[in-house]
Amino acid sequence: MRIMKSWGFYAGKQLLRMLLLMGAVSMVTFFLMKASPVDPLQANVGQAALGTMSQEQVEKLRAYWGTDLPPVQQYVSWAKDFVQGEMGTSLLYRRPVESVIGEKLENSLFLLFFAWVFSGILGITLGVLAGMYRGSILDKGIKGYCILIAATPAFWLALLLLLFFGVWLKVLPIGFSVPIGMEAADVTFFDRMRHAILPILTLSFTGVSNITLHTREKMIDIMESDYMLFARARGETTWEMFWNHGFRNVLLPALTLQFASISEIFGGSVLVEQVFSYPGMGQAAVAAGLGSDLPLLMAVTMISALFVFGGNLTADLLYHIVDPRIRRSKAAL
Amino acid sequence: MRETVLEIAHLQISFTQYSRGMRRVELPVIRDLDVEVKEGEMVAVVGSSGSGKSLLAHGVLGILPYNASMKGNILYRGEPLSAERVQRLRGREIVLVPQSLSYLDPLRKVGWQIRRGRKEERVRKKLRELFRRYHLEEAVEEQYPFELSGGMSRRILVSTAMMEEPRLVIADEPTPGLDLKLAKRVMEHFRELADQGAGVLVITHDLELALETADKVVIFYAGTTVEEALCSDFTAEESLRHPYTKALWRALPQHGFQALEGNQPYVKDLPPGCPFFPRCPLRSEACREEVPYRRVRGGRVRCCAFFESPNKEI
Numbered sequence: 001m002r003i004m005k006s007w008g009f010y011a012g013k014q015l016l017r018m019l020l021l022m023g024a025v026s027m028v029t030f031f032l033m034k035a036s037p038v039d040p041l042q043a044n045v046g047q048a049a050l051g052t053m054s055q056e057q058v059e060k061l062r063a064y065w066g067t068d069l070p071p072v073q074q075y076v077s078w079a080k081d082f083v084q085g086e087m088g089t090s091l092l093y094r095r096p097v098e099s100v101i102g103e104k105l106e107n108s109l110f111l112l113f114f115a116w117v118f119s120g121i122l123g124i125t126l127g128v129l130a131g132m133y134r135g136s137i138l139d140k141g142i143k144g145y146c147i148l149i150a151a152t153p154a155f156w157l158a159l160l161l162l163l164f165f166g167v168w169l170k171v172l173p174i175g176f177s178v179p180i181g182m183e184a185a186d187v188t189f190f191d192r193m194r195h196a197i198l199p200i201l202t203l204s205f206t207g208v209s210n211i212t213l214h215t216r217e218k219m220i221d222i223m224e225s226d227y228m229l230f231a232r233a234r235g236e237t238t239w240e241m242f243w244n245h246g247f248r249n250v251l252l253p254a255l256t257l258q259f260a261s262i263s264e265i266f267g268g269s270v271l272v273e274q275v276f277s278y279p280g281m282g283q284a285a286v287a288a289g290l291g292s293d294l295p296l297l298m299a300v301t302m303i304s305a306l307f308v309f310g311g312n313l314t315a316d317l318l319y320h321i322v323d324p325r326i327r328r329s330k331a332a333l
Numbered sequence: 334m335r336e337t338v339l340e341i342a343h344l345q346i347s348f349t350q351y352s353r354g355m356r357r358v359e360l361p362v363i364r365d366l367d368v369e370v371k372e373g374e375m376v377a378v379v380g381s382s383g384s385g386k387s388l389l390a391h392g393v394l395g396i397l398p399y400n401a402s403m404k405g406n407i408l409y410r411g412e413p414l415s416a417e418r419v420q421r422l423r424g425r426e427i428v429l430v431p432q433s434l435s436y437l438d439p440l441r442k443v444g445w446q447i448r449r450g451r452k453e454e455r456v457r458k459k460l461r462e463l464f465r466r467y468h469l470e471e472a473v474e475e476q477y478p479f480e481l482s483g484g485m486s487r488r489i490l491v492s493t494a495m496m497e498e499p500r501l502v503i504a505d506e507p508t509p510g511l512d513l514k515l516a517k518r519v520m521e522h523f524r525e526l527a528d529q530g531a532g533v534l535v536i537t538h539d540l541e542l543a544l545e546t547a548d549k550v551v552i553f554y555a556g557t558t559v560e561e562a563l564c565s566d567f568t569a570e571e572s573l574r575h576p577y578t579k580a581l582w583r584a585l586p587q588h589g590f591q592a593l594e595g596n597q598p599y600v601k602d603l604p605p606g607c608p609f610f611p612r613c614p615l616r617s618e619a620c621r622e623e624v625p626y627r628r629v630r631g632g633r634v635r636c637c638a639f640f641e642s643p644n645k646e647i
């Protein structure tokens with residue numbers, strides 16, 4: 001009973017946090033866009049077309065897009081629609097935002113999911129190894145790699161990979177998510193994978209450094225802990241020590257960090273999708289921003305914020321569900 | 334004749350540190366330590382806080398930190414305790430009872446840790462017996478370390494040692510944070526272990542408590558063992574040997590709490606010779622030389638007063 005109540009309280013708290021976050025993010029995005037010098041009409045109808053229209057026609061268009069209202073009123077009407085699941089029409093694509101987002105999100109998720117999983121597995125493995133064999137050549141190599149990668153801009157690495165595999169070796173496509181000119185029905189999973197490899201590699205390589213260094217620190221703490229010393233005093237081998245105690249103690253903080261760092265991968269994908277002309281959310285965000293496509297940009301921002309929030313929530317939940325020190329104490333939530 | 338389980342002679346443990354200008358400094362925390370533990374015997378090493386007591390325990394078990402080095406002789410059942418040998422024996426014949434709960438994995442259940450993951454019925458049965466003996470409920474098996482109370486955690490830590498068939502038990506500071514009654518009970522658990530035939534080395538800062546349950550006390554001062562005495566020697570000041578031990582005796586509550594002036598010197602700036610020299614009422618020039626550890630009246634002492642005239646009663 002008590003537990004049920006506290007979970008209810010927790011859910012309520014998280015929901016409130018989510019609403020506040022979404023509200024704040026949407027407002028900031030909306031008013032920044034309103035403050036931007038790009039005129040949505042000009043950007044989407046075109047300077048020339050706009051010039052040929054009569055003043056009346058322009059006014060009508062403004063009224064149709066709702067850009068003649070004061071910004072606050074525009075925001076409120078957007079928010080009302082959005083809450084009801086109505087995202088509006090994309091000015092760039094001249095299609096409902098839902099359908100644009102649906103397509104881009106699918107492409108992006110394909111990429112982000114693999115990049116996230118790879119960088120997680122690779123990062124945790126490298127971090128554990130470096131921490132366990134601290135000071136060894138292995139550790140120095142891994143640390144050096146992380147520092148190098150952390151100082152490397154993602155787009156630059158993307159270009160490098162693109163040049164190497166796409167232009168020079170010609171083994172991988174240089175862009176897009178599917179072969180050019182192919183019927184959508186004919187596209188196989190293998191085709192999609194081939195197109196996603198380079199962006200995934202770029203995102204994994206750059207995403208790995210943070211999680212590796214963090215896991216390494218944790219692992220060092222664990223190796224120096226009293227319980228590892230005692231494990232050794234009880235005759236456990238290095239492998240047994242890792243398997244019995246090290247792994248479970250490092251996994252929780254490492255996974256938590258990986259969930260909480262979804263935002264970084266999202267951020268990285270914007271540039272990487274740009275370099276590889278990969279039609280995902282990141283590219284849509286850039287296009288929408290430059291083209292003043294407010295409905296699309298708002299939707300992209302909201303969806304991204306939701307994912308980041310979801311990642312953080314999962315990280316938090318992991319602790320509550322997995323860590324016995326929190327799970328079993330009554331004042332847990 | 335009872336077999337000597339552990340014999341430590343001239344043990345030295347020092348740290349290598351780098352001071353300003355990357356100069357290597359050797360910091361000898363333990364300078365000259367001698368201890369002997371026989372089968373069925375409970376020996377207490379008494380030293381003040383931070384004097385290197387945990388290092389002694391870790392040194393015997395071969396689990397010193399990487400920047401520490403150890404010299405001297407350690408014999409286990411008559412043969413040198415080499416790194417390979419201790420690696421084979423620790424956790425089986427030679428067990429450590431650690432200082433605190435932080436030595437248990439916070440994410441593993443207590444029962445699993447005591448069993449070390451073994452699942453055979455024989456092991457489970459032994460654990461149930463141990464729990465009954467230590468008045469621990471069976472449900473405790475399924476608890477995590479953070480859920481244990483102070484007194485319970487001590488019994489759990491002792492259980493980890495009892496699960497094996499130890500011939501040598503090394504207990505590091507087993508009683509801090511416990512009230513007197515609980516502390517006595519914990520010491521009695523170690524007494525039982527000794528009575529069952531194991532050699533027990535208890536490392537503590539609590540002389541009073543050690544005197545109640547141990548057979549012998551080894552007094553550890555500024556990195557050096559200055560005296561080994563039978564607990565019964567503490568009935569009268571005259572039967573003790575070293576001036577520092579006598580000072581400790583006078584500082585006991587039943588003898589009037591007369592604490593000795595001054596502090597233990599810091600190991601870093603210690604001259605050769607007797608470390609007690611600056612505070613000793615009996616000091617002489619001879620104390621500045623290396624002082625041998627000698628057998629006197631069934632115990633041992635490191636003091637010039639005996640060196641000059643071994644028969645003189647001091």
Ligand SMILES: Nc1ncnc2c1ncn2[C@@H]1O[C@H](COP(=O)(O)OP(=O)(O)OP(=O)(O)O)[C@@H](O)[C@H]1O
Pocket residue numbers: 348362380381382383384385386387388389398400506538
């Ligand atoms: N890794 C290390 N490097 C340098 N010095 C160390 C290291 N570990 C311990 N020391 C020093 O060695 C001394 C003895 O430490 P130790 O933990 O053995 O003391 P102790 O007698 O067990 O103390 P306590 O009563 O607090 O348990 C301390 O002064 C400490 O500063």
Ligand SMILES: [Mg+2]
Pocket residue numbers: 386387388432505506
């Ligand atoms: Mg200690």
